[in-house]
Amino acid sequence: MGEIEIIHSIRKFNRNYVRSIGLLEKTFLNTGYSLTESHILYIVKEEGKTTATDINKVLHLDEGYLSRIIKKLISNSILIKEKSQADKRVFKISLTEKGIKEQQKLDELSSCSIAGIISHLSQGQQEELAQSFNKIMRLLYGQ
């Protein structure tokens, strides 16, 4: 396989996957959260208690944009922030009780939408699919 074919395969995948992600975004619209917001909530769940800066080490959003999203999530009682004692520039962010529940709902929605997409595949095909995704993850992102 030459470089041109390799690049062609990846570009073909990208063209198709962009649309899948577009569909995913529409699924999230009904929830009242954007994909980006749901991503932020996922990170806060994973990290437990974190900061805007740490979230942005993953997401690389515009700082002002992130600040506003967090502000909105706080005003909707999904997140709370408390001033860090160690560094008074920093706000520690975490999920409220409501936030935990909302995040779980989003988590389930995401899993269900994936389950739907792979439901027409056999068990063996589903495993092949997962292994392909895992391989790409390792090769591209070292994970």
Next chain:
Amino acid sequence: MGEIEIIHSIRKFNRNYVRSIGLLEKTFLNTGYSLTESHILYIVKEEGKTTATDINKVLHLDEGYLSRIIKKLISNSILIKEKSQADKRVFKISLTEKGIKEQQKLDELSSCSIAGIISHLSQGQQEELAQSFNKIMRLLYGQ
């Protein structure tokens, strides 16, 4: 591998890939074309002479939005439209000379950005990567 692991793998991939596509979008910003516009031009190149409706069979954009994008591309002399003789509701759309050149530039930019991403991989790893993408394409999109 159980269903939970399979879904987990795909979701992990998605979280990472969303950002790759975000970066790709930023690359395109400098060109004066959005990823969506470049996608439209790609389809017009592939199809030769096509219609808004046919483009949207692939992209599923809002009709009005697509109409405006096409309008803009026409006013920038990238596309031309001519009324179909067979059906006077329809406009046949195609690339101008300038449009062909611009599309080629976008094509190269896209290929180069992929080449950059895979450049740190060995030839063998690049082939594994392409094969993984191909397998996913077949499983998810039947292509």
Next chain:
DNA sequence: AAAAATACTTGATATAAGCAAGTAATTAGT
């Protein structure tokens, strides 16, 4: 011939994202 569907357009609006300037706190340089 009327009703329904299709192809496309346009006005108004919403959502997502980015830029730039600013405040407050911390760290680095001398």
Next chain:
DNA sequence: ACTAATTACTTGCTTATATCAAGTATTTTT
């Protein structure tokens, strides 16, 4: 210890991207 630079976060303003709803013209269905 004091100034300069950096970091964390915020806010006002703007742009980019996308959607909704209503409308025109044409074609297809009944």
